[in-house]
Amino acid sequence: MKEEKALGAEELQTRIESDSIGEKKVPAAAYYGVQSMRALENFPITGTRLHKEMIRSLAMLKKACATANQTAGVLDEKTAAAIIHACDKICDGQFHDQFIVDPIQGSAGTSMNMNANEVIANIAIELLGGQKGDYALVHPNDHVNCGQSTNDVIPTAGKMATLVLMDSLERSLEALYESFEQKAREFNDILKMGRTQLQDAVPIRLGQEFHAYATAVARGLRRIHRAEEDLLTINMGGTAIGTGLNADESYFKSIAATLSAYTGRPFRQAEDLIDATQNVDCFASVSSAVRNCAIALSKIANDLRLMSSGPRTGFGEINLPAKQNGSSIMPGKVNPVIPEVINQVAFKIAGNDTTISMAVEAGQLELNAFEPVIFYALFQSIDELDHAVRTFTTNCVDGITVNKQRCQELLDASVGMITALCPYIGYTQAAQLAKEALSTKVPVRKLVLDKGILSKEKLDAILDAYEMTCPGISGKETAELVGA
Template identity: 65%
Template sequence: MEFRAEKDSIGVKNVPENVYYGVQSLRAAENFRITGLFIHPEIINSLAYIKKASAMTNSEIGVLDKRIAYAIIKACDEILEGKLHGEFIVDPIQGGAGTSLNMNANEVIANRAIEILGGEKGDYSIVHPNDHVNYGQSTNDVIPTAGKMTSLKLLNNLERELNRLYDAFCEKAEEFDHVIKMGRTQMQDAVPIRLGQEFRAYSVAVKRDIKRIQKVKVEMKELNMGGTAVGTGINADTDYLKKIVPNLSKICGMDLVQADDLIDATQNVDPFVSVSGAVKACAVTLSKIANDLRLMSSGPRTGFGEINLPAKQNGSSIMPGKVNPVIPEVVNQVAFNIIGNDVTITMAAEAGQLELNAFEPIIFYNLFQSIDTLAYAVDTFIDNCVKGITANEDRCRELVENSVGIITAICPHVGYAVASRIAKEAISTGESVRTLILRDGLLNDEELKTILDPVNLTQPGISGKNLLKKEQ
């Protein structure tokens, strides 16, 4: 392998001749062997947009040679086409507040720009990573901006998946609206509910999560770009400061704005905590729904057996025919991981000091993972579980009719004391509530039929003492 010698403030180091990264990227790759993973491709694209917008702006205001700006812009466009991503070699978790990642971008773009201008990689007299690619910038405004742009892109994908899930639950709510089943509180029989009502409630919960996601996206659109090192804008031209965010917004197609206070936006990363909180809340919602589906489908013969989940794969290496609720289970596990990520993000945000938070790399690593995995989990949840759910209507009705829970609907007609006596006897003898009510002549068969009608059992305003009068 041939090498080229590159020099930085630490000293001289040999870099493989054919690579586009440089000495600072290589040092970081050697120093931070942490996850063994690659940088998220979307933050690479975000950095390319930032460097492109900066070159355009600096050229526009006359502080960067147009020929150099052209080469930088062309190199950035190649990255946005998916090229050169393999040249980003730094670990997602790194010390230095993201300087390694910023320099990795600067070096890759500089070396490609050098080639475009006819030079050889490493000849930074043609295009310099710091003096040209990073002109008017700092890691401390570039990296937070890239993090917010990436979060926006990933949140857009998550929102699309959540809207699909909302629609799927709405369809099931309609399909199951006529299916009467037993509602349960604290895992005990409560009062009847329609299966469609349960799925309608799931759709409402998902819609609430969508609204939370939409709200935190607004915070991700506010950038500290132009603030450079600590938010004061040192080394940035005043015209650059005015134009960089509008130019960036234009080329990436996002509705981005510059923060009112660049120092605050550089010091504080609480907007990322807000995003993590919204993602966590959504994960909790979906995990609870997954729990419900596992319970309602349990059995199938010895459990609730109220619904059937699609059979996706064998469930055991030893028990023939066993099928497990693997899709809800993976949703649960994704939620557990997201909750842990949220703790990390919270602690990293709290640990910032004075003019900068140095822990954005771990924030981004965990946040991007949370958003991505939740979107992937929602995708498989919809297509491999929710859409294929069917109801066991006879089983649902059987559980209602054999449950003591229906005594609640009868209580207004016979009184609480009598209803309690009937409930206790039904539990101790195994007789149905209907049988005992008829035996004691408390209500006749027609009256019970009216009271225990599925609609009357599951909607307000048409039950209680006046129900029988209305029927008459």
């Protein structure tokens, strides 16, 4: 019991730090400082902490800045080495619990920048043999933040983190693309009725539908790739408003190349640093690409739910893998839970995209103050889509099977094939036959033969469902094929 009390007393020990607001107690064991503490009190918004990739990106960026400043002769070798070592520890996943600020905060991200500066400074101080809070050795502003401003650090770190998260999303989308392509090959010879407005249209191969899903995923990937290109343009060196105030000339010219060397990405300094500091529309482009991909997948999820509906009283053309019980009251009911979660993720991402659009628009004069909420929403969207795509691939698409007989039954019962007769008997007569087939339940094929409208040979050629699913065969070519 005495031990527990002693431990509690130790944990309650504090140190005094001061800033322009005044003095404040900080836990003695903390690597963060006074400005982080103020932010913790001021912004109890989401109840969460900074994204781990934002923390890593801040540390990697501060490492590049320390290196560039040492090369420029602005930081001495010992101080720069301690800062770089501290940043390496954070990049390796250490000290992340010391990043205490909420991701949604005022002041354009000053709190998250200072949280990083304070943590890095105190780690570096200890590496140099000092005590946490002894900023005469390594100062959060004068040394760690040397030649920088929140206004170039935060958007650049946000771009770095976004690129890392997008790498993972792209791998997940590539796997989903391959899964759809595999199903397209597997289902290539399965004929079924295509539908428009949920009504019978004309025949299609199930493999064609799944190939179309793969094409939509590939298009989403292309949009993401295009949006990522703008993230490689950074405003580092611009400091507060893009004019480069307080940045050493050598540092200014080398920081983008130094960051590229550390990250392996071809970052480039913006040609117009004032524009790059004022405007963050590149994040709206990324969000739009992610949203477009999500809503395309949601449409695909809708299709899968419809084609698997029933399974006895609906379409029942395909089977989705049974993943869990679907009801607490109806025994044996299995719901399409994976497509349903894809729908919900798309709804969430659409909401995040609206938030990001409003925040991007709300910038004023030389700065956008709303980058924190942009990153909070954008990181959520990318992560959630990434996770959703993974479960969609492994827990749904990979395991889809087809009910071939059911597809054929619905195809035979439909009047949709009447469309193929229009070039030979005219739209009016075809429409009359369709109406009669629907009212009498007599198949179109039988009506045409009974009425002697076309010979069996010609009708078989015209109503060859597989030929009707091959793009590029015109009515004239079909007519020549059957000798009409």
